[in-house]
Amino acid sequence: MLVSAEEMLKKAKAGKYAVGQFNINNLEWTKAILLTAQELNSPVILGVSEGAGKYMAGYKTVVGMVNGMLEELNITVPVALHLDHGSYDGCMKCIEAGFSSVMFDGSHYPIEENIAKTTELINITREKGMSLEAEVGSIGGEEDGVVGKGECADPNECKSIADLGVTMLAAGIGNIHGKYPANWEGLSFETLDAIQQLTGEMPLVLHGGTGIPEDMIKKAISLGVAKINVNTECQLAFAAATRGYVEAGKDLEGKGFDPRKLLAPGFEAIKATVKEKMELFGSVGKAC
Numbered sequence: 385m386l387v388s389a390e391e392m393l394k395k396a397k398a399g400k401y402a403v404g405q406f407n408i409n410n411l412e413w414t415k416a417i418l419l420t421a422q423e424l425n426s427p428v429i430l431g432v433s434e435g436a437g438k439y440m441a442g443y444k445t446v447v448g449m450v451n452g453m454l455e456e457l458n459i460t461v462p463v464a465l466h467l468d469h470g471s472y473d474g475c476m477k478c479i480e481a482g483f484s485s486v487m488f489d490g491s492h493y494p495i496e497e498n499i500a501k502t503t504e505l506i507n508i509t510r511e512k513g514m515s516l517e518a519e520v521g522s523i524g525g526e527e528d529g530v531v532g533k534g535e536c537a538d539p540n541e542c543k544s545i546a547d548l549g550v551t552m553l554a555a556g557i558g559n560i561h562g563k564y565p566a567n568w569e570g571l572s573f574e575t576l577d578a579i580q581q582l583t584g585e586m587p588l589v590l591h592g593g594t595g596i597p598e599d600m601i602k603k604a605i606s607l608g609v610a611k612i613n614v615n616t617e618c619q620l621a622f623a624a625a626t627r628g629y630v631e632a633g634k635d636l637e638g639k640g641f642d643p644r645k646l647l648a649p650g651f652e653a654i655k656a657t658v659k660e661k662m663e664l665f666g667s668v669g670k671a672c
């Protein structure tokens with residue numbers, strides 16, 4: 385059964401480790417992540433962007449697929465199904481479809497409007513026993529042509545949103561979605577520390593986990609980050625493994641064209657990436 389991310393993140397924050405959010409795109413992604421979490425006895429959050437939800441034929445399809453796998457693969461570790469960077473409407477659709485967690489990304493609204501919409505969603509998600517992630521200070525991305533430092537959130541705005549009663553809070557601390565540029569200045573630990581001082585027990589979320597050096601990840605966890613989003617890294621690993629298979633001509637040998645064979649190296653590559661991240665984040669063995 386899907387669970388809210390609240391309990392797993394409270395435990396992570398108290399225990400000084402982080403739970404990984406791994407974004408899913410299809411059946412192979414979902415199965416690889418769930419099996420790895422189970423093998424490592426780690427809690428896990430499956431992230432679904434609005435675009436990926438649409439790609440997978442809608443949120444109800446996603447809920448059906450994930451619930452089916454939890455049962456048929458005997459997944460007993462805590463699993464949350466979470467909307468990533470949701471709009472207000474997207475959150476409402478996922479709440480209705482049976483997700484156990486949503487992120488409302490109101491970072492592009494003026495802070496007053498972000499607060500008003502976040503408050504409405506807190507009331508709805510609380511009633512349903514779901515977790516809610518809010519965002520303050522937008523997190524840059526390669527599509528925005530961001531070079532160098534990502535935006536840093538205002539710690540006081542973070543406190544205003546945290547005090548509303550959200551489950552977890554994403555704040556820009558110089559992190560960026562996608563690949564990091566060569567001249568990236570790194571995470572702003574001063575900002576993170578200031579946010580943690582003001583928000584206390586609130587589990588903080590680090591987006592754009594791909595390509596952040598290990599020592600920075602560990603330091604971020606020590607300063608209150610309890611959820612780390614990984615997306616691009618699984619995509620890169622899947623693409624490289626699939627390319628290797630095709631370039632070696634294996635799809636031309638025997639039944640190598642069978643999609644179950646063609647997609648197997650990518651599936652294993654996702655498993656390896658998820659394992660590496662769970663070990664780095666410290667969530668291995670924490671699923672009880």
Ligand SMILES: [Zn+2]
Pocket residue numbers: 469523561591592613
């Ligand atoms: Zn993000």
